[in-house]
Each structure stands twice: as structure tokens, then as C-alpha cells.
Amino acid sequence: MQQPHTDDGISLLHAVTIEVGLIVGGALFSLTGIAVGITGPGVVVAFVLAFGIAILGLLPTAMLGAAFPTTGGNYRYPAALVSRPLAFLAAWGLGISMFSGGLPLYALTAGQYVESLLPVSPTLVGLAVLTLFFAVNLLGLRPAATAQVLMFVGLVAALGSFIVFGAPAVRTANLTPAFPNGAVGVATAAGVLYFVCLGANFVVDIGGEIRDATVTIPRSFAVSVPLVLVIYASIGLVAVGTVGPEAMAGATLAVPAAQFLPAALQSLFVVGGALFAIATSVNAVFMITPKYLEVLAADGLMPRSLAATNDRFDTPHWGLAVVYVCSVAALVSPLPIAELGSLLGFGGAFLLVPVMLAALAAIRTRPGEVAAALPLPNRAVAGMAALAIPLNCLLLVLLASQSPTVFAAWVGSLAVGGSYYLLRTRTGEQPVTDPTLEP
Incomplete structure (x- = not known):
């Protein structure tokens, strides 16, 4: 097992800001309006439902991350404990979703919010955002994590102003009927919003870089998850309650913000809220996705050059370049934002299934080690993992x-990806086994 750093690793504060940045990110600002179009005022319940399903997966993931901190945990755990081919397909599917859906979604949304202030092309702004955080992450994980903390402060301040100023402007007439498309509408909207709630899971992918990961990972989840749940429910209520579902359907949060925020605070919301949320998401994705390329290269499933690091900054420059080039190519594609959001959700929902299977396998084969990771009975965590599997499939x-x-x-x-795996495993290197994850 790759041991976490003890002196110069990612701290609890960094872990919380990375998680919040991945959860409260560009998807919140771009997909809330899409979810409103599907379920109307039921978006508040859709947020709670999506978060509830996400929490079922978060706790077993936290257990694995705390018990076996490593790099690329969302691939390593199922690869070692369940099935290497299934783990590869899940990582491949996530990569397609993130490169073709997540990063261009965040970048285009940034452009839309800037366009509300300045006459500029959203695509051009998106390209600038992707380029900026590609460059930041070339300088190393620590500078990227520090930037994450600074943006987190602005993000919380901006979202707080949206909620505080918007709450008095909520009109009950805008909240009825609560569920115009019934339970199916709420469930479908929850599916669209699911990845908005899922981001904290990916902190286990940098577990090898987290200081005292066995304690830090569960604590970071305990802080970030309740904080974000309150923010989401409040944002959804204010967004629909102030302008109504018709005006909010398919729109960005800039639409309700213009109704109740003073001009100066509107700018703060766009810059400190929308742009910082998107920036923290893009930054966190650039921090985490090269870790998948690193562990897949170590496992003989990707060219080793993708895991090569820069001599000066110790960063995977070729891996980062792959992420950057793929996301820029998707940015200029003709897919609309609603389709990008669905594409993002496919990879997130699929990835959780093998990870939950790995959690069940760990509880069965390594009960003592996983019991010490969380203050919950193994049976309760196993129940959450077992329930998360069919819900993610649904x-x-x-x-x-x-x-x-x-x-x-x-x-x-x-x-x-499956064809590539078969070809690679027949002609490539033998996998690098992690002995501490073997049953």
C-alpha cells in the first residue's frame, strides 16, 4: 500500500476544500436549471434524494480510503478485491464522462456566467479556464491545493449571500405544484443531479498524498457532506421560490440572482460563486484524474509515459496534457450542456458499483481492518454498500x-475500452500487485 505523507501532505482543510470543490462545482450552477425543467419545485427533494444515494456510497468509500489509503483508490480497490477488468471499465467510463462531459460542462458554464457580465464567447472563456488550471497543476499538487483553499473561501461567501438575500424573496406560489411530473420526474432529476453530489468520493484517489489519511478522510467527509447538503437544499429552494419553475427551467442561477441581489453582490455571486465553484471543480479534476492514468500505467494498462513526472515539479505532465487536450476537444464539440450533464452522470453512477462491491469484499475478508476505519458497525456499512448498488443502477x-x-x-x-483492455493484457506488462489489498 502506498503510505500517506506525514509531514507535507494534503491536510484536513485541503481535503475538505477539494471535496466541497468537487461537490459544489460547475454542475450545481449548470444542472440546477435542467433539473428544475424536469421536476419543477421538486428539485429540492431531488437534491435530497440524490445526496441520500450519494451518502450511501460515500461512507463505504470513506471506509476503504481510511483503511487502505492509496493513490487511485476508486480503481485499485475493485481491481484488487473484485475484478480487474471491471475496475478498468469503470475507470475508462469515468474518464470518458469526465473528459467529454465534466470538464467541458464546467468550462462552458464558466463562459455563460462571464457572458452575463461581459460580451465574450463562452467557449473562449472555457478554454481560458481549462488552460489556467492545466498550468496551475503543472506546478504541483500543493500549489493546486492552496489555490483550492483560497477559492473555497470566496465560494462559501458568495453562496451565503445568495441564500441570505434570496430567502426573503421566496414566494410560496412559485413552489406549487410541488411535483408536477410525479415521482418519476423527481427520480430522473435526482439522476441528473447525482454527480453534483458525488464529488467527495474522489478524494480517495489522492489518499496516498493525504496527511494521516486514516483519520483525515472520514473527518473530511463528516465536515463537507452536511455543509454541502444544507447549501444545496437552500440553493434549490431560493432558485425556484424566487422566480418560479418556468423562468428557472434550463436557466443558470444568474437568473434568480438578478432578481434579489444588489448589483455589486451579483458580480460577487458570478465571480466568487459561479466562477469559483467551477474553478474549484476544474482544479480538483486536474488534481485527481492524472492519478488514474498513473495507477493504470503502473498496472500495465496504459503507456508508462503517462505516469512520467516532471523533474522540477514532480507532476505528471503527460497525463495532465492528455486530460487537457481531451477536454478542449470536447469543449468545442456540438453537444449541449444538458447532454454533457447526462454524460457526466453515466460515469459517476457506473464507477460506484465496483467500488461498493470492493467495500463488501473488504468487510468480508478484512473485517478487523475496516472496522477500525469508521465509527459504524461493519454490518451497517455493508448494508449501505449493498443498497447503493441497485440505486446507482437505477x-x-x-x-x-x-x-x-x-x-x-x-x-x-x-x-x-473493453477491446483495448483485452489487447493490452495479451501484449502488455503484468500488473503491479498491491499486497496489502489482497484478501
Whole structure:
């Protein structure tokens, strides 16, 4: 097992800001309006439902991260404890979702918010955002984590101003009927919003860089998850309650903000809220996704050059370059934001299934080690993991029904990944085994 750093690693504060940055990110600002279009005022319940399902996966993931801190945990755990091919397909599917859906979604959303202040091309702004954080992460994980903390402060201040000024402007008439499209509408909206709630899971992918990870990972979840849940429910209530579901459907949060925020605070909300939320998401993705390329290269499934590090900054410059080039290519593609959001959700929902299977396997084969990771009985954590599996599969089906063409393309990409895996394992190197994860 790769041991966490003890002196110069990622601290609890850094871990919390990375998690909040991944959760409260560009998807919140771009997908809230899309979810409102699906379920109207039921978006508040959709947020709670999506978060509830996400929490079922968060706690077993926290258990694995605390018991076995390592780099690329969302791949390593299922690869060692369940199935290497399944773990690879999940990582491949997530990569397609993040490179083709997540990063361009965040970048385009940044451009839309800047466009509300200045006459500028959203695509051009998105390109600038991707380029900036590619450069920041080339300088190293520590500078990127420090930037994350600074943006986190501005993000919380901006979201707080949206909630405080917006709450008095909420009108009950805008909240009825509460569920115009019934339970199916709420569940489908929850599927769209699911990845908005999921981000904290990915902190286990930098577990090898986290200081005292066995304690820090569970504590960071305990801080970030309740904080974000309150923010989400409040944001959804204010957004719909101030302008109504018709005006909010498909719109960004800049629409309700313009109704009740003073001009100066509107700028703060766009810069400190929307742009910092998007920036923390983009920054965190650039911090984490090269870790997948690193562990896949170590496992003989990717070229070793993708894990090569810069001599000066010790950063995976080629891996970062792959992330940057793929995301820029997707940025200029013709897919609309709603389709990007669905594409992002496919990878997140699929990834959780093998990770939950790994949690169940760890509880069965390593009960003593995992019991010390969380102050919860192993049986309770196993129940959460077992319930998260069918719920994630259900969300995947709902998302597929929302965007069948994009889902078919994503499944096609999995077929390509499976073919690549078969070819690589027949001609490539033997995997590097992590002995501490063996049953």
C-alpha cells in the first residue's frame, strides 16, 4: 500500500476544500436549471434524494480510503478485491464522462456566467479556464491545493449571500405544484443531479498524498457532506421560490440572482460563486484524474509515459496534457450542456458499483481492518454498500432514458475500452500487485 505523507501532505482543510470543490462545482450552477425543467419545485427533494444515494456510497468509500489509503483508490480497490477488468471499465467510463462531459460542462458554464457580465464567447472563456488550471497543476499538487483553499473561501461567501438575500424573496406560489411530473420526474432529476453530489468520493484517489489519511478522510467527509447538503437544499429552494419553475427551467442561477441581489453582490455571486465553484471543480479534476492514468500505467494498462513526472515539479505532465487536450476537444464539440450533464452522470453512477462491491469484499475478508476505519458497525456499512448498488443502477437507467443517444455512444466507448483492455493484457506488462489489498 502506498503510505500517506506525514509531514507535507494534503491536510484536513485541503481535503475538505477539494471535496466541497468537487461537490459544489460547475454542475450545481449548470444542472440546477435542467433539473428544475424536469421536476419543477421538486428539485429540492431531488437534491435530497440524490445526496441520500450519494451518502450511501460515500461512507463505504470513506471506509476503504481510511483503511487502505492509496493513490487511485476508486480503481485499485475493485481491481484488487473484485475484478480487474471491471475496475478498468469503470475507470475508462469515468474518464470518458469526465473528459467529454465534466470538464467541458464546467468550462462552458464558466463562459455563460462571464457572458452575463461581459460580451465574450463562452467557449473562449472555457478554454481560458481549462488552460489556467492545466498550468496551475503543472506546478504541483500543493500549489493546486492552496489555490483550492483560497477559492473555497470566496465560494462559501458568495453562496451565503445568495441564500441570505434570496430567502426573503421566496414566494410560496412559485413552489406549487410541488411535483408536477410525479415521482418519476423527481427520480430522473435526482439522476441528473447525482454527480453534483458525488464529488467527495474522489478524494480517495489522492489518499496516498493525504496527511494521516486514516483519520483525515472520514473527518473530511463528516465536515463537507452536511455543509454541502444544507447549501444545496437552500440553493434549490431560493432558485425556484424566487422566480418560479418556468423562468428557472434550463436557466443558470444568474437568473434568480438578478432578481434579489444588489448589483455589486451579483458580480460577487458570478465571480466568487459561479466562477469559483467551477474553478474549484476544474482544479480538483486536474488534481485527481492524472492519478488514474498513473495507477493504470503502473498496472500495465496504459503507456508508462503517462505516469512520467516532471523533474522540477514532480507532476505528471503527460497525463495532465492528455486530460487537457481531451477536454478542449470536447469543449468545442456540438453537444449541449444538458447532454454533457447526462454524460457526466453515466460515469459517476457506473464507477460506484465496483467500488461498493470492493467495500463488501473488504468487510468480508478484512473485517478487523475496516472496522477500525469508521465509527459504524461493519454490518451497517455493508448494508449501505449493498443498497447503493441497485440505486446507482437505477439512476443509470433513468439517465439513459433522458439521453438515449449519448448513452449509446458512452456504452460504445465502453466496448472500445473493453477491446483495448483485452489487447493490452495479451501484449502488455503484468500488473503491479498491491499486497496489502489482497484478501
